[in-house]
Amino acid sequence: MLMDVLSALRKSRMIDSIIVVSADRNVLKLGRQLGANSLREEPRRGLNNAINQAIHKHKWENSTVLVVHADLPLLTCKEVNTFLREAQGCPIAIARSKDETGTNAMVVNPAQVIRPAFGKGSYKRHISIFHRTKLQFKVQRIQGFGFDIDEPKDLLELMRHKARNNTARFLRAIRERDFQKVLSYTQDSTGLRMAPKSSIEREPEKTVPVFVFARG
16 A cells, blocks of 8 residues: 555655655665655654654755655545645645544645644544644545555455555455465565656646655
């Protein structure tokens, strides 16, 4: 799924740089192989502190920043651009999870306007913070940002979508018991397909850095 999320982001000309945040060294290695930068999430530090640390490290306090989870297999470049365009002119924009309890993506402008509060039940927590601080915000409902993978039943639903991406091909290989193909996916990231640069969608808007949060 990380592969598909990175593919959608790489196609967008509205994205400036991509940083994969994870506590898993293998995930970070895969992110680098796929052209992203990496940031180790320390066990006691957590995602929210890791994001704040990176913002300060890269001096992005006054920049627009996008944070997105990696378990979004249906995410497309068009949806990324729509989300970023709709977020313009507003300090905060969030995309809620399909069960309406989590926050799967957030645009913050500027980055220092709020400390993120990702984690279980983050949607209500973020809304509470926005109201308490009197920040203007937008909630967007976009399929690719909303459809996350939390339970085995989500994988079955994903297969019914008949998506044509790396996650779908991996699931089909499992269903067809093509274990040689499954093994190639797990051992060699070069077997996964990234969109060629010639297919990158051109957008005139200002570019933003993005953090991709991936669990190992």
